[in-house]
Amino acid sequence: MATKRKVNNLLALAVLSAMVDRPKHRYEIAQTLRERGKDHDMDIKWGSLYTVVQSLEKVGYLEIIGSERDGARPERVIYQLTDAGRAELIDWTRELIAAPELEQPRFVAGLSVLAVLPPDEVIELLGKRIEALSHIIEAVRREIDKVLAMKLPRLFIIESEFGAAMLEAEMAWARSFRDEIAEGTFPDVDWWRQVHADAIPPAEVIAHVERGLAEPEPS
Structure with missing residues (x-):
């Protein structure tokens, strides 16, 4: 049986995977996901990215570690993957690999x-x-x-x-x-x-x- 996730959206899984190497702001997260072709692997709705990142921060899977400003652009909040977020990424991946789920194409x-x-x-x-x-x-x-x-x-x-x-x-x-x-x-x-x-x-x-x-x- 699938685990009830605190943020049960595959975009959240993609975001967690994009954060494993270093802290990023939302624009870098989106860029990383596109570069890695995650929009081909998952049904990613780009308009939901901001909400998903906020939800991951709210439940403790991401944490804010600062911000930066590039010229006249708005200030960008920088997020870091927490230990809880890394554990969630690993556990979720294990479930997806081991537990088949009936899908309806x-x-x-x-x-x-x-x-x-x-x-x-x-x-x-x-x-x-x-x-x-x-x-x-x-x-x-x-x-x-x-x-x-x-x-x-x-x-x-x-x-x-x-x-x-x-x-x-x-x-x-x-x-x-x-x-x-x-x-x-x-x-x-x-x-x-x-x-x-x-x-x-x-x-x-x-x-x-x-x-x-x-x-x-x-x-």
Whole structure:
């Protein structure tokens, strides 16, 4: 079970990770997160950064150690990671690595209501998705190769490797599913196609499915 965090926002995790090397003001924190590509790893809402930093300071994970002024710019508050903040970063990371959490991608939402589309259209749409995934995977792999060519430790791009692997697995599944429909091996695909060809009312379709569920399986 996930721990109830005092600041339960993945942007907070990103901020804590950006603070491990030295104290920073908010603009440096944002710059560090962008340079490290954290906006690709997490759903970062930049408008929430100020509030998250304040919340981390309030619960004792960051502390104010001073301020600085650069010319006519407003004074910038400098924050430092506390021992409690470092412990929270480590504990949170352990949880994220060890404890799987059910997530709901938008693709799953579409699959859950797929019956509203005719199978031939689904074949076409899956083809578009497969092509788009292929381009994304190629771009991610190029970025990985670029980083490795810079002799940076693989440890610091492991999340990109995982992302590419998940995209490749999704593409393989989508291709297999598309082929099942196209080849007619997907169960009840003919009935699914007939439902749309004859414009059978949804109530009749649901009743048909419920009757099938109610019938005992042959022994």
